[in-house]
Amino acid sequence: MSKPFDISLESLVKPALPVDAGATQAPAQPTDGGKSFYIETFGCQMNAHDSEKVAGVLLARGYRPASSAAQADLMFYNTCSIREKAAQKVFSRLGEWRGEHTKIIGVLGCVAQQEGEEIFERAPWVRLVCGSASYRRLPELIDELESGGRRVTGLDLDTDETFETEITRRDNPIRAYVTIIEGCDYACSYCVVPHTRGPERSRPSDAVLNEARRLADAGYTEIQLLGQTVNSYHDPSPRGLSFVDLLRAVAAVDGIRRVRFTTSHPNDFTREIVEAIDDTPELCEHVHLPVQSGSNRVLRAMRRTYTREEYLEKISWIRAARRPINVTSDIIVGFPGETDDEFQETIGLLDAIGYDGVFSFIYSPRPNTTASSMSGAIPEPEKLRRLAYLQEHQRQIQMARNAALVGSTQEVLVDSRHAARGQWSGRTSSNRVVNFVSQRQNLLGEYARVRIERSGPNSLVGEHAVDTTGGRHGT
Ligand code: SAH
Ligand code: SF4
Ligand code: F3S
Numbered sequence: 001m002s003k004p005f006d007i008s009l010e011s012l013v014k015p016a017l018p019v020d021a022g023a024t025q026a027p028a029q030p031t032d033g034g035k036s037f038y039i040e041t042f043g044c045q046m047n048a049h050d051s052e053k054v055a056g057v058l059l060a061r062g063y064r065p066a067s068s069a070a071q072a073d074l075m076f077y078n079t080c081s082i083r084e085k086a087a088q089k090v091f092s093r094l095g096e097w098r099g100e101h102t103k104i105i106g107v108l109g110c111v112a113q114q115e116g117e118e119i120f121e122r123a124p125w126v127r128l129v130c131g132s133a134s135y136r137r138l139p140e141l142i143d144e145l146e147s148g149g150r151r152v153t154g155l156d157l158d159t160d161e162t163f164e165t166e167i168t169r170r171d172n173p174i175r176a177y178v179t180i181i182e183g184c185d186y187a188c189s190y191c192v193v194p195h196t197r198g199p200e201r202s203r204p205s206d207a208v209l210n211e212a213r214r215l216a217d218a219g220y221t222e223i224q225l226l227g228q229t230v231n232s233y234h235d236p237s238p239r240g241l242s243f244v245d246l247l248r249a250v251a252a253v254d255g256i257r258r259v260r261f262t263t264s265h266p267n268d269f270t271r272e273i274v275e276a277i278d279d280t281p282e283l284c285e286h287v288h289l290p291v292q293s294g295s296n297r298v299l300r301a302m303r304r305t306y307t308r309e310e311y312l313e314k315i316s317w318i319r320a321a322r323r324p325i326n327v328t329s330d331i332i333v334g335f336p337g338e339t340d341d342e343f344q345e346t347i348g349l350l351d352a353i354g355y356d357g358v359f360s361f362i363y364s365p366r367p368n369t370t371a372s373s374m375s376g377a378i379p380e381p382e383k384l385r386r387l388a389y390l391q392e393h394q395r396q397i398q399m400a401r402n403a404a405l406v407g408s409t410q411e412v413l414v415d416s417r418h419a420a421r422g423q424w425s426g427r428t429s430s431n432r433v434v435n436f437v438s439q440r441q442n443l444l445g446e447y448a449r450v451r452i453e454r455s456g457p458n459s460l461v462g463e464h465a466v467d468t469t470g471g472r473h474g475t
Contacts, residue, residue: 035073036066038072055168085364098123106128109132110132110196113133173445178211179225181201185200188292191366204237206239222258288330291329294349302332328358333386356398357398405460410460411428415445424443432459443464448464
């Protein structure tokens, strides 16, 4: 399974945090010799976190983690369908198990939801297909297979439930993910997510806050709130917290020093969010606010529901804040009918905003989306040319922005170590990567003050400042 963190370092962190037990139920102890599982995860942070929850469900049922796919009795692929390449990768992985009889092979996530029972046609050795809106049924589906069922599916999208688990296995001992909203009610013309993750469902604020408290008790100091449109959050419980109320409440949990949230939709991005960041030090100085295109015609065709001017106004609120808030974005190049002038409008927007990071993609036509039947497809080589041009342009912007930080001192939450380079690595509140040297033996999970000496387009390099280093709880 892909890991954001070198798990071998986990033992160095105090305390090691493999599972986050629910308030009411302790995990069943995995029994030696019991069945084992392995999960390989593709796609976004929502998927990465879903895999942590699925692992929790399996641990609670007595399964133990296998050290490799080959050794596992249960092999799950948690899949992504956002672009064609991602979906193809899943089928090539499944092909490696052709004719497999001893293992249970399961497909979860967005390709499962999108392709449904087609997967059994293409890979008859697969025995479970389940989309994220049906994960609450996983225990029952696994029971069915264990009692001799040949094939099971969970493909119901029409649900208002969220995926609550008794325990969650945490793969990252430094930063904990917390889902606050699932699904998506937008209908961007290029995007599969509303079809693969179902309608928008917010999680009751009590469940979110209880989880945040448990994580703080377990030693986590950084929490990342997750949702495809995280800032569309509306508390369904009688407390009726707004997104900003929830941000402030999570930030107020004892022991939590950093709160991040992703992904924000520009349409639901309010001044109140900027005000909350400004007056709440625990809220990180970073907003990921995907724009997709700088051209109003393309934005309309994408059905993004805002104009370039409206987006720029929101950016102006962020730039007027007292704290220096980083802004990052997603861009799609080569949307059907995008002219070179329209592409240049996107480049102009990058200049006007000065993003600190951009994830850029070439448009990929996806099944069941309205854009896939639009005329004006851009030839592949031209899409690639635009992508390379945009990435080089953005690289220059980031070089200049990062260079301005040389000489400053930054607080870094240390999350890994490059043994070969003798460097520690971590992130600033603004989500910049900082690599640095230190005399200290173990800094994982600590907040270190680092003097920045050099900069590149994607990271900063520095030296541990001798004056202070805050512990996990700011000691
Ligand atoms: N919910 C988030 C993004 C979800 S998908 C939002 O609305 O911002 C992550 C990114 O993948 C999107 O922001 C978009 O830039 C990209 N993406 C989505 N569908 C795509 C497609 N069909 N082709 C290329 N990129 C795509
Ligand atoms: Fe996809 Fe648009 Fe929903 Fe984001 S807001 S997940 S891009 S449909
Ligand atoms: Fe991919 Fe599904 Fe996430 S399509 S990006 S895994 S929501």
